[in-house]
Structures are given as structure tokens and as C-alpha cells.
Amino acid sequence: xxxxxxxxxxxxxxNVGDEKYAVKAVDILLDLAQRRLAxxxxxxxxxxxTHLVPYFRIDGVLEPVGRIxxxxxxxxxxxxxxxxxxxxxxxxxxGRVKAESTExxxxxxxxxxxxxxKAVVRFFVGSGDYRLLADxxxxxxxxxxxxxxxxxxxxLLLTCGPSGAGKTTMLYAxxxxxxxxxxxxxxxxxxxxxxxxxxxxxxxxxxxxETEFNYERGLVSLMRQDPDVxxxxxxxxxxxxxxxxxxxxTGHLVLSTFHAGTAADAVGRxxxxxxxxxxxRSGLTAILAQRLLRKLCSCHLSKESDCEKCRGRKYLGRVVxxxxxxxxxxxxxxxxxxxxxxxxxxxxxxxxxxxxxxERARRMTVEGVxxxxxxxxxxxxxxxxxxxxxxxxx
Numbered sequence: 511x512x513x514x515x516x517x518x519x520x521x522x523x524x525n526v527g528d529e530k531y532a533v534k535a536v537d538i539l540l541d542l543a544q545r546r547l548a549x550x551x552x553x554x555x556x557x558x559x560t561h562l563v564p565y566f567r568i569d570g571v572l573e574p575v576g577r578i579x580x581x582x583x584x585x586x587x588x589x590x591x592x593x594x595x596x597x598x599x600x601x602x603x604x605g606r607v608k609a610e611s612t613e614x615x616x617x618x619x620x621x622x623x624x625x626x627x628k629a630v631v632r633f634f635v636g637s638g639d640y641r642l643l644a645d646x647x648x649x650x651x652x653x654x655x656x657x658x659x660x661x662x663x664x665x666l667l668l669t670c671g672p673s674g675a676g677k678t679t680m681l682y683a684x685x686x687x688x689x690x691x692x693x694x695x696x697x698x699x700x701x702x703x704x705x706x707x708x709x710x711x712x713x714x715x716x717x718x719x720e721t722e723f724n725y726e727r728g729l730v731s732l733m734r735q736d737p738d739v740x741x742x743x744x745x746x747x748x749x750x751x752x753x754x755x756x757x758x759x760t761g762h763l764v765l766s767t768f769h770a771g772t773a774a775d776a777v778g779r780x781x782x783x784x785x786x787x788x789x790x791r792s793g794l795t796a797i798l799a800q801r802l803l804r805k806l807c808s809c810h811l812s813k814e815s816d817c818e819k820c821r822g823r824k825y826l827g828r829v830v831x832x833x834x835x836x837x838x839x840x841x842x843x844x845x846x847x848x849x850x851x852x853x854x855x856x857x858x859x860x861x862x863x864x865x866x867x868x869e870r871a872r873r874m875t876v877e878g879v880x881x882x883x884x885x886x887x888x889x890x891x892x893x894x895x896x897x898x899x900x901x902x903x904x
Contacts, residue, residue, distance in 0.1 A: 512821060513566060514575040517542060521578065532583035536591070539564065539584075540616070540631070549633055549674070553588075555581050555626035562629075569804045569828050570674055570888075585620060585629045592618035599627050606704065615706060634706045643687040646680065649870065652834050656798070660687055663738070665795030666758040668745075670770040676802050676830060677767040678706060681741055684765055685709055688739060696738035701728045703743050717743075729753040733760075742766040748783045755785065758793040772867070773797040773835035774856035777846060787847045791837060794846075799867060800832035801888050803880045829879055831888075833867040835859045868896055 511519075520538045524531055543551045543566055550567040562581040565572045578584065589596050592605030604619040615634040620627045643656060659667055667684070669677045685698060689711060699713040703725075708714065713735070717728050725742060726749045732740060745751045745768045758764045770776035776797045780790055804825035809817040820826040835855075837843050839862035845855050860866065868889065874880045885893045 513542075513546060513568075513573055517564070517575050517578075526579045531580055532587040535578065535580060535584055536587045539578075542566075543631070544633060551631040551633075553578075553581075553585065553629040553631075555585075555623060555628060557625055559626050568823075569825060570802060571804070581626060585627045588618050588629050588631065589620060591616075594618070594620065617704065641679075641683055641686070642690075643680075643683045646676070646683055647830050648832055649865075651865075652798070652832055655796070655834055655836070656684070657687065659795055660684055660763070661693075662763055662795065664758060664761050664763060666754060666764045666766065666793050667796055667798065668766055668768050668776060668794065669798045669800070670768045670773065670776045671800050672769065672771075674802070675800050677800070678743070680798070680800070681743075681765050681767065682707065682709070685712060685739075685741060697736060698739040698741070699732055699735060699737040700741040701725055701732065701743060702741070713737075719746075725750040726753060729757065733757060733762075737762060739763045739765070744768070748785070751780060751783055751785050752789070755789040755793040758795075759789070770799070772856070773799040773833050773864070774852045774859060775799075777835075777855050778852040781849065787849055791843045791846050794837045796837065797835045798832060799835070800830050801867060801871070802828040803831055803871060803874065803888055804884050805829050805879055806881065825884070829874065831867045831871040831874065833864055833870070835864050836862070839863075868893060 520542065521535060524534050539551060546566060546568060548566040548568050552565040552567070552572065553562045554565070556563055556577065560581055561577045561579055562584060563577055564575050566575060586596050589603070591607045594603040594605045600622055602619065602621045604617065606615060606617045617632040617634065618629065620629050644653065648656065659665070669680050671677055686709065688696060688698060699715070701715050701717050703717045703719060705714050705716050715728060717723055717725055719725070725746065729742065729750065730753060740757055740762050742750070742754055742764065743766070745754060745766050754764055754766055768776055768779070770779050776799065777790065781787070805827045807817060807820035807824055807826040809820060810824045816822060835842065837846060839859070841858045842855060842862055845858050871885050871889065871893065875882050875885060882894070
């Protein structure tokens with residue numbers, strides 16, 4: 511049964527005129543989204559203002575599933591669950607709620623449009639369900655180096671990629687790796703926006719960028735809390751970046767994320783922010799860049815469209831394509847100090863042993879793990895343009 515068919519079947523048991531309709535419809539939507547392992551649920555108002563158009567994001571791809579009656583009431587119900595202001599429909603709002611039926615965390619945001627409020631529900635992995643570093647599917651060489659880097663007592667490990675690339679999942683897995691019984695006990699502190707899951711034994715703080723407790727203020731204060739490991743949810747500006755690098759140079763292992771397309775691009779963006787080359791060379795240990803690609807289901811060679819596992823999508827689950835740029839490599843570090851361009855840093859990193867994530871993705875297409883079409887979706891035309899010569903050889 512397709513997602514659209516199942517939702518229609520479940521909603522058909524409800525009466526739109528029932529005063530509990532919105533409550534029951536929301537319960538159905540949230541339950542179905544979590545059972546189908548959706549990361550996000552989008553609810554868009556249509557022109558009639560009486561219906562919503564739902565989309566489920568599964569394995570990174572949005573799927574439309576028809577229309578739902580009772581649009582305004584359903585959005586209002588979501589706002590009640592997230593403790594938002596139901597009477598304010600003219601401003602964006604964001605809140606969170608813990609689902610009663612599961613341990614997963616749910617974030618709800620609303621946004622005004624000409625036809626009414628759009629609502630997006632994001633599902634986070636439950637606090638007890640985060641995986642270890644070894645569970646994330648990194649290539650053996652990258653996983654081994656990450657484990658070695660995490661044993662260091664100082665330096666910055668930066669994870670980059672677009673939204674939805676698994677950056678935060680990697681940070682949480684790294685923290686859990688540091689907590690393993692075989693590891694030396696260390697004081698681990700985090701600054702996050704939001705705190706996506708509670709990790710016992712870790713001091714986690716929720717920063718509020720619009721208040722005095724932002725990343726910069728939090729980092730300065732946190733340095734006085736005698737931390738061994740600091741996790742900063744995201745580097746968003748020069749001020750945060752400078753304090754992060756100072757922390758990495760003063761006896762702290764720092765983990766953070768950054769929006770950049772590739773590991774070499776991250777070096778260029780940090781330079782554009784005004785971060786001095788000597789800080790990057792001395793404080794930056796490695797940059798991990800990654801993307802998530804859908805994996806082919808075992809039914810992909812079949813013409814069947816009713817596979818119970820993937821439900822006709824031909825893809826099931828995702829796999830990571832990653833690259834690890836290490837600045838300890840002499841030539842790479844020298845290029846950063848000399849303010850060389852991004853392409854030069856990239857080429858020197860390859861000579862030092864970095865396997866580009868585009869090459870990792872290409873190998874996965876050859877091995878039948880994923881497809882060229884999926885790589886095009888994730889990387890865009892950039893993929894085939896850069897891989898054209900190698901693809902013709904296979």
C-alpha cells in the first residue's frame with residue numbers, strides 16, 4: 511500500500527465535522543510519518559484555505575500524498591502541541607513537543623503565507639536511539655582516522671555539508687564514541703540550537719541567538735567550566751569561529767559543523783570570514799565533508815512495484831559519501847598559511863591521500879549501492895561534470 515493510499519484509508523474513518531477531528535487527524539499524521547521513517551512532514555495550505563497539501567520527506571526526498579480537509583484546525587492543533595500562540599497567524603513560530611507514543615523529539619514550525627499558515631514537523635531521533643560512530647557507515651579509512659582524531663586532547667574537527675547531510679548525527683555519534691567505557695573519562699559540554707537529544711553524562715546547553723546567551727557568549731563562559739571536549743552546534747559567524755579556534759588551541763577538543771560544499775570549500779569560507787591562516791593551520795585538525803545518498807533496495811532489478819520493504823520506491827535507507835581533509839599534511843597546511851585558493855588546497859589534499867566524496871559516490875554507483883540518478887539529485891550537474899571521464903571508463 512502506498513503512502514497516499516494508507517493516509518486516505520486512515521483519514522476516511524474520521525468525520526470532518528467531529529469536534530475531535532483535528533486531534534485525531536494530527537495523531538494519524540504524526541504516527542504515519544514516524545512509522546514510515548519520515549524526517550519531516552510538510553503541510554501547505556491550498557488556495558481554498560480549507561485543505562492542506564501534505565508532503566512526507568523520506569530518505570531525503572519529498573513525497574506528495576494528496577489533500578487533507580480541516581486545514582486551519584489541524585495547524586492550530588499542532589500549535590497547541592508545541593505550546594505556540596494559536597491566535598498569532600501573522601508571524602513565524604517554532605516550538606517542540608515530545609511525542610507521547612515514542613521517545614522521539616518533534617519540532618513544529620509555522621510560517622504565514624497568502625493562503626494561511628504552512629506547518630512543518632521535523633522528527634528527531636529519540637534520546638536513547640543515537641548511534642555510535644561505527645554505526646554510521648563511513649568508509650573504513652575515514653572511520654579509523656575519526657576515531658584517532660577523537661582521542662586527541664585539542665584541535666577542531668569540523669563537519670560540513672548542506673542541511674540534511676547528517677552533520678548533527680555525526681556529532682552526537684562522536685560524543686557517544688567518547689563516552690565508551692574504553693575511553694578516558696572527559697568533561698564534555700555542548701552549545702546547541704536546538705538540543706536535539708539528551709545524552710546522559712554530557713552538559714548540554716540551549717543557546718538563544720536572539721538573547722545575550724548566544725554562541726559567542728556561551729563559548730566564552732563555557733571555557734571557564736573546565737571542559738575537555740566542547741561541541742558547538744554550528745559556526746555561523748566570524749565571532750563564533752574565532753572563539754572556537756581559540757578553544758581548539760588552548761587544550762580543548764572542539765567539534766562543530768559548518769555550511770560548505772566540500773572540505774576545501776570550508777577552508778575558503780573560513781578565510782572569507784576573516785579567520786587568520788595561522789589559526790586555521792594550528793587549530794584545525796580535520797574537515798569532514800559529507801552527503802547522504804539513497805541506497806538501492808534489493809528489488810531494484812525487479813519490475814515489481816509492491817515491494818513491502820521500499821513500497822515501490824526502489825530505494826531503501828541511505829549511505830554516506832564523505833571526504834576527510836587533514837591539515838596536518840605538510841603541503842595542505844602550507845597552502846593554508848600561504849592563502850592559496852580552494853582548488854589548490856583540494857588538489858594538495860588529494861595528493862596527501864584524501865579521496866574526494868565525488869569519487870566515493872562514483873564507486874558506489876559502480877558497486878550497485880546507489881545510482882547515477884541519485885548522485886545527480888544530491889550533487890546536481892556538478893557530479894557528472896566532474897566524473898564524466900571516470901564514468902566513461904567504467
